[in-house]
Amino acid sequence: MASLLGRFCRKLVVPGSAHGSRMISTTACDSEAVKSLNLYSAINQALHIALETDPRSYVFGEDVGFGGVFRCTTGLAERFGKNRVFNTPLCEQGIVGFGIGLAAMGNRAVVEIQFADYIYPAFDQIVNEAAKFRYRSGNQFNCGGLTIRAPYGAVGHGGHYHSQSPEAFFCHVPGIKVVIPRSPREAKGLLLSSIRDPNPVVFFEPKWLYRQAVEEVPEHDYMIPLSQAEVIREGNDITLVGWGAQLTVMEQACLDAEKVLDFIFQLKDNWFKVSNMGLELIMQEGISCELIDLKTLLPWDKETVEASVKKTGRLLISHEAPVTGGFGAEISATILERCFLKLEAPVSRVCGLDTPFPLVFEPFYMPTKNKASSSSSLSSPLKKKRHYLIMGLHVWCRYWMQSSPLLITSHSICFFR
Amino acid sequence: MAIWFSRSRNIVFSLRHNLNLSGILIKRDYSPRPAFTNSQLSSKSVCLDSFTSLRHESTAVEKQLDLVQQSDEEDPQELNFPGGKVGYTSEMKFIPESSSLRVPCYRVLDEDGRIISNSDYIPVSEKLAVRMYEHMATLQVMDHIFYEAQRQGRISFFITAVGEEAINIASAAALSPDDVVLPQYREPGVLLWRGFTLQEFANQCFGNKADRGKGRQMPVHYGSNRHNFFTVSSPIATQLPQAAGVGYSLKMEKKNACAVTFIGDGGTSEGDFHAGLNFAAVMEAPVVFICRNNGWAISTHISEQFRSDGIVVKGQAYGIRSIRVDGNDALAVYSAVRSAREMAVKEQRPVLIEAMTYRVGHHSTSDDSTKYRAADEIQYWKMSRNPVNRFRKWVEDNGWWSEEDESKIRSNARKQILQAIQAAEKWDKPPLTELFSDVYDVKPKNLEEQELGLKELVEKQPQDYPPGFQI
Numbered sequence: 001m002a003s004l005l006g007r008f009c010r011k012l013v014v015p016g017s018a019h020g021s022r023m024i025s026t027t028a029c030d031s032e033a034v035k036s037l038n039l040y041s042a043i044n045q046a047l048h049i050a051l052e053t054d055p056r057s058y059v060f061g062e063d064v065g066f067g068g069v070f071r072c073t074t075g076l077a078e079r080f081g082k083n084r085v086f087n088t089p090l091c092e093q094g095i096v097g098f099g100i101g102l103a104a105m106g107n108r109a110v111v112e113i114q115f116a117d118y119i120y121p122a123f124d125q126i127v128n129e130a131a132k133f134r135y136r137s138g139n140q141f142n143c144g145g146l147t148i149r150a151p152y153g154a155v156g157h158g159g160h161y162h163s164q165s166p167e168a169f170f171c172h173v174p175g176i177k178v179v180i181p182r183s184p185r186e187a188k189g190l191l192l193s194s195i196r197d198p199n200p201v202v203f204f205e206p207k208w209l210y211r212q213a214v215e216e217v218p219e220h221d222y223m224i225p226l227s228q229a230e231v232i233r234e235g236n237d238i239t240l241v242g243w244g245a246q247l248t249v250m251e252q253a254c255l256d257a258e259k260v261l262d263f264i265f266q267l268k269d270n271w272f273k274v275s276n277m278g279l280e281l282i283m284q285e286g287i288s289c290e291l292i293d294l295k296t297l298l299p300w301d302k303e304t305v306e307a308s309v310k311k312t313g314r315l316l317i318s319h320e321a322p323v324t325g326g327f328g329a330e331i332s333a334t335i336l337e338r339c340f341l342k343l344e345a346p347v348s349r350v351c352g353l354d355t356p357f358p359l360v361f362e363p364f365y366m367p368t369k370n371k372a373s374s375s376s377s378l379s380s381p382l383k384k385k386r387h388y389l390i391m392g393l394h395v396w397c398r399y400w401m402q403s404s405p406l407l408i409t410s411h412s413i414c415f416f417r
Numbered sequence: 418m419a420i421w422f423s424r425s426r427n428i429v430f431s432l433r434h435n436l437n438l439s440g441i442l443i444k445r446d447y448s449p450r451p452a453f454t455n456s457q458l459s460s461k462s463v464c465l466d467s468f469t470s471l472r473h474e475s476t477a478v479e480k481q482l483d484l485v486q487q488s489d490e491e492d493p494q495e496l497n498f499p500g501g502k503v504g505y506t507s508e509m510k511f512i513p514e515s516s517s518l519r520v521p522c523y524r525v526l527d528e529d530g531r532i533i534s535n536s537d538y539i540p541v542s543e544k545l546a547v548r549m550y551e552h553m554a555t556l557q558v559m560d561h562i563f564y565e566a567q568r569q570g571r572i573s574f575f576i577t578a579v580g581e582e583a584i585n586i587a588s589a590a591a592l593s594p595d596d597v598v599l600p601q602y603r604e605p606g607v608l609l610w611r612g613f614t615l616q617e618f619a620n621q622c623f624g625n626k627a628d629r630g631k632g633r634q635m636p637v638h639y640g641s642n643r644h645n646f647f648t649v650s651s652p653i654a655t656q657l658p659q660a661a662g663v664g665y666s667l668k669m670e671k672k673n674a675c676a677v678t679f680i681g682d683g684g685t686s687e688g689d690f691h692a693g694l695n696f697a698a699v700m701e702a703p704v705v706f707i708c709r710n711n712g713w714a715i716s717t718h719i720s721e722q723f724r725s726d727g728i729v730v731k732g733q734a735y736g737i738r739s740i741r742v743d744g745n746d747a748l749a750v751y752s753a754v755r756s757a758r759e760m761a762v763k764e765q766r767p768v769l770i771e772a773m774t775y776r777v778g779h780h781s782t783s784d785d786s787t788k789y790r791a792a793d794e795i796q797y798w799k800m801s802r803n804p805v806n807r808f809r810k811w812v813e814d815n816g817w818w819s820e821e822d823e824s825k826i827r828s829n830a831r832k833q834i835l836q837a838i839q840a841a842e843k844w845d846k847p848p849l850t851e852l853f854s855d856v857y858d859v860k861p862k863n864l865e866e867q868e869l870g871l872k873e874l875v876e877k878q879p880q881d882y883p884p885g886f887q888i
Contacts, residue, residue: 056669083669089699094658094692098700101662101676104647105597107669109662121688128652129659137640137648138631139855174856198858227861299861 034216039209042184042217043072043149046191047110049221051080054108057145057195059085061095061112069114070151070210096122096148100130103145103200110195116152116204117164130200131175144198149191151207152180153245153320154366158207159359165244165321165352170202171298171330177201178298179226180243184215189224190295197226206245213248229301231308235290238314238377241305241331243294246318246367253372254289287378297327305331306338313344316377318367323351348377519726522773523753524743528802530810538752543817549590549747550812551826553582553805556606558830559615560778563622566838567636567782572622576637578603580777583747583804584709586610588677588772591754595674596705597663599647599656602637603709604679611644615833619841626847631855654684657693657706661767664702668765675703675761677754683714685728694735697767704767705757706737709744711776716789732769744772745804748811775802848887849875 037045051057059076065087067074077085088095092113099109113119119126126148134142154163170178179194179201181187187205194201232247233254242250290308294300309315315335317328332347350367358365372378495502525538532538541549560577567575578585585606592598598607605618617629621639624632630640630648640648647656660678667674684690685708697704708728712719725731732739738760742753750772757768775798779786786795812818853860853868860868875882 086700089692089695091692091695093688094661094696097655097658097689097692098662098665098696101599101659101664102666103662104659105663105666107666124652125655125658125689129650129655132650133648134858135855136630136634136638136650137642138629138633140629140640140642141648142858144858177857299857299863302862 033219035219036214037184037217038211039181039184039187039205039213040070040072040211042188042215043191043205044074044076045217045219046188046195047073047076048079050108050110050192050195051076051084053221056106057084057108057110058102059110059112060088060099061149062090062114063087064112068112070207072149072205072210073112092118092120092122093125096125096130096146099146099148100125100133100143100200103143104133104141106145108145108147108195110147110149113148113150115162115164115207116150116166117161119148119150119166122148123169126170126176126200126202127173131173133175133200135175142198143200146200147191147195147197147203148201149203149205151210152204153206153208154357154362155207156362157359158357160356163320163357163362165204165319167202167204167243167297167319168321168325168327171300171327173298175200176298177226177296178204179296180204180206181295182206182232182244182247182293183209183213185217186224186293186295188217189222190226192221193223193226196223201226204244208245209248224295227296227299227301229295229304230293231290231304232293233289233291235288235312237288237312238316239290239292239305239308239312240316240318240372241292241294242318243297244320246320247291247293249367249369250291250318250372253369253378254291256369256373257287257289257378259286289378294331300331302334302338305335309335309339310342313342314348314377315339315343316348316350316372316375318350318372320352320367322354323349324354326351345377348375350375514724515726520729520741522741522743523749524746525748525752526746526807526811528807530807530814532748532811538748539755541748541751543815545590546812546815547817549586549751550805550808550818552586552589552606552610553747553808554823554826555615555830556582556585556609557805558827559605559609559618559834562831562834562838563618563636564778564782566622571838571842572636574636574782575622576602576781577778578606580775580798580804581709581711581744582606583750583808584707584744584772584774587747587750588707588754591751592677592758593674594645595672596758597645597647597667597674597676599660599663599676599678600649601653601656601679601681601684601709602649602651603681605637605639607679608639608641608644608646611641611646613639613641613644613646614837615830616837616840617641619834619837620844623838623841623844624846625841625844627841627844628847631851632847633851654680654687654689654693656680657684657687657689658696659693660704660706661693661697661700661702664697664704664761664767665700668701668703673762675705675758677705677707677758679707679709681714682708682710682712682719682728683717683722684708685731686722694732694737694767694769698735698737701765702767703761703765705754705761706767706769707754708769708771709774710771711744711774713776713780713786713790715780715784716786718790727771727773729769729771735767737767737769739769739771741771741773744774745802745807747804747808774804845887846885 047059051059059073063069064073064085065077065082073085088098095111095113099111102109113122130143130146134144152165152167167178167180170176177194177197177199179190181190191203194203233251235254240250240254290312292305292308294305315332317331319326319328321327326349328349328351332349335347336343350372352367353365355365495504525532525536527533556578560579563572563575564577566572581603585604589607589610594611598604600607618639620628621630622636626632630638634648635651638649638651640646647659650656656678657680660676664676667676678693680690694706696702697706710719710727714722719727727741729739729741740753740757742749744750753770757770760766761768777795777799809818809823849872850868853864856864872888875888
């Protein structure tokens with residue numbers, strides 16, 4: 001009973017909260033000034049700080065001068081001058097190549113690619129040059145000061161060329177880092193870390209969240225470490241792993257999974273009279289989900305995911321990018337290698353379809369919370385629990401009718417563990 | 418934005434009849450006197466007020482040095498468009514795909530090594546000339562011996578610069594040691610000039626533990642931060658936009674230095690050529706682009722590479738000052754590169770040099786060029802158009818070089834190179850841990866695990882792995 005209560009109490013979450021129970025906080029303490037910012041403003045703040053703190057840093061790309069098509073670079077050119085914040089010709093391979101040259105001379109080059117969908121002309125410079133710059137020179141040269149920012153992901157109406165999630169291509173390239181923030185506060189800290197990291201970083205910003213996500217963001221200069229995943233919601237029954245905008249979808253799926261089951265309501269009305277307290281305890285026994293934000297996809301924090309899956313026994317990975325060859329495959333393979341004997345179900349991937357990102361069909365293409373909820377990983381523990389719950393309730397009510405009430409709860413309900 | 422119109426004086430005559438675009442002010446100068454770099458360029462800028470977006474001080478409008486004459490049919494009125502005022506004409510005329518006369522090639526020495534009369538060139542002292550010649554000879558010996566070493570199976574691969582010794586050495590001699598060089602792969606002479614030792618060359622080719630590159634790349638992929646020579650990478654032309662960034666960094670630091678980058682004729686077809694030149698021009702970066710037009714990109718002749726008059730004409734398309742130079746004439750290359758470098762640094766602008774030459778050797782040791790070109794064509798260039806011989810004649814004629822010096826330099830170079838190769842061959846390879854380092858600044862967990870795993874495997878089954886690697 002105590003263990004049931006303990007587990008239950010931890011799961012109490014205010015419904016509709018954006019980020020669930022934050023178990024691990026890596027950001028400012030309460031006395032620091034915070035401001036409610038959306039994602040593009042948080043990114044903007046990070047860029048202001050980056051340019052302020054390093055006089056040899058530059059921000060450039062297409063249209064960044066007036067503030068950028070997503071307003072991430074607002075005010076930078078006015079404040080730091082056109083020598084350091086400037087528009088470039090429309091040429092991604094030139095933008096990244098120029099950035100590599102600047103970085104190789106010890107500067108910080110924060111380069112913007114207008115949409116991740118257009119990053120491919122720069123792929124040669126990123127893979128063959130930036131990623132190998134240090135290694136091939138025997139560490140005589142490096143372009144660690146290079147950070148490439150690009151908006152990625154679905155936006156509701158973007159179609160083929162304004163919605164792509166190309167992170168998987170880059171995760172296959174030793175020598176660069178791939179970072180994807182989930183929210184404004186995370187974005188500011190992760191971007192500052194990426195800019196200051198002595199390795200070239202590709203930083204994908206979920207464009208869906210540029211305006212949609214609003215969060216209290218500390219105003220000061222802070223960094224969030226790379227290659228450290230965060231458990232943003234603790235749970236025991238299943239581990240969910242994601243990044244970027246997809247985490248808000250997955251959080252909804254977690255909330256749904258943890259909710260009251262209609263089936264149990266029927267039990268309550270038809271079967272027996274039970275104490276409200278007792279029944280509520282049973283009713284609120286949904287699926288306890290542990291949600292992990294990977295943050296850095298390359299190099300990724302295998303240890304945190306491994307520890308979580310060893311605890312829960314189940315894994316569900318979700319990303320917008322097409323499922324085949326997506327980064328979920330790498331996570332799945334690694335976890336299978338490391339946690340095979342602890343897994344109670346196959347690893348599930350709830351991802352985009354293997355098609356170009358469609359326009360009118362976007363709602364069908366996307367890995368929605370319903371797709372997550374109905375995936376085998378999330379629904380199979382549910383079925384199992386439902387079975388044992390019914391058994392447990394049946395036993396319980398028989399005892400209750402025959403004799404004095406016995407507290408069986410923990411015995412039967414914990415049966416499925 | 419200043420719009421530059423410049424015409425070579427030799428083209429003017431035909432232009433006057435063929436072109437009738439008002440607003441393009443044609444320079445008329447029929448004087449036979451050879452013009453040095455600055456005076457060869459004459460232009461009138463059509464400057465604009467509100468459309469100017471210079472991020473630094475405006476580049477000074479160059480004054481026109483010669484008379485400008487407009488054609489009779491031109492309408493003096495102008496149209497206002499983004500990008501500036503442009504004159505208009507009611508006559509529909511297409512700019513021809515090429516001029517009737519090709520851009521001439523700047524040269525100073527004739528084939529017999531004698532200075533052409535009235536040449537404009539920067540004088541070279543005896544000390545400098547002898548040093549240049551010694552390096553050209555050393556480069557020749559180095560190329561020959563390393564090539565043979567590959568044929569003997571001692572190194573896996575090699576690329577020679579045979580036929581391009583003048584470009585290699587004379588350009589290096591014209592630069593300052595602070596100028597940052599971003600090579601393609603056929604410019605080892607630049608590194609040699611700057612002080613990279615023969616032993617260091619050999620170490621890289623053998624990939625031994627003394628290789629500064631730590632044995633990670635194929636032979637000839639040299640790099641040296643001490644010599645401001647960026648590490649060679651195989652992809653073609655990727656260094657060009659990087660050079661623009663390097664130049665911009667030097668500009669921002671107000672250094673008395675520029676970026677210098679090399680490319681072959683084939684490389685100018687790459688997108689990065691366009692990106693590099695355009696960025697350098699827009700950013701007003703001090704970059705000298707040196708294109709070694711040696712006629713061949715592996716087996717692809719330049720007639721299959723582009724339809725323009727070589728590469729020099731492309732400079733103007735980017736707003737870049739350009740010159741075509743005889744790449745086998747060491748003095749001409751020296752003067753052109755030295756002037757270009759001064760322009761780049763003083764005026765903070767890019768400059769393009771097309772050095773005409775011939776690739777006497779095969780593309781690499783993986784190539785047999787007799788399969789796609791005539792053996793006597795190769796022989797002709799090797800014997801009659803040899804840049805080393807040509808320069809030696811000039812140095813000898815000045816009394817600065819003798820037969821004795823010649824045999825001495827060649828035998829010394831040969832001895833040193835052979836010693837270097839023998840030593841490099843014997844030394845161990847880099848330790849196995851260097852396979853995993855420098856991927857990032859700090860080894861991440863996945864690489865630590867992989868290194869441990871590999872070490873265990875190698876210790877268990879050493880017979881499956883080559884010797885000479887310390888674990």
